[in-house]
């Protein structure tokens with residue numbers, strides 16, 4: 001990939017020269033606050049989800065640190081073209097995430113078409129591809145559509161209730177699925193909740209949640 005060539009392989013935190021597509025040196029990895037969550041047990045993300053929609057299980061890979069390396073990595077993944085950080089996050093997730101009850105369909109939070117075109121990629125796609133392959137869970141990239149460019153823009157025109165109600169729609173109906181919703185940073189859970197309710201319109205579906213980082217604010 002062009003980006004592999006373009007960016008020097010240096011630790012994003014301390015600038016030490018490192019191997020290609022590693023992004024962080026061995027020493028700096030220890031600064032990342034990985035959660036001790038397990039998928040089927042109670043944890044912070046699951047608690048937050050529970051107050052918004054019926055959720056089976058949830059897992060967050062790390063705690064989002066506003067001044068820390070997790071923010072730096074996330075920023076690079078989302079805004080600096082370093083799509084391959086998705087592979088790294090997946091690798092870290094696979095080392096830590098174990099399913100007793102495995103979901104059967106992965107759906108990622110979609111970007112609006114215009115936004116994805118501008119960015120050139122959806123930052124969740126490589127991550128979800130890896131998770132899908134490793135755990136043998138099918139991943140439907142196109143099933144969920146985002147109807148507004150950004151929530152903030154839409155809010156200027158519509159009331160919040162109307163916006164969140166129509167923010168996402170499914171391109172085809174699904175039934176009898178245990179869906180694993182994937183997002184990058186989990187904050188209030190509002191985005192996840194809106195997607196979940198779209199899927200839960202069919203009462204035979206179940207929802208679990210996987211996020212790269214949980215932001216406690």
Ligand SMILES: [Zn+2]
Nearest residue numbers: 011014025028
């Ligand atoms: Zn370093």
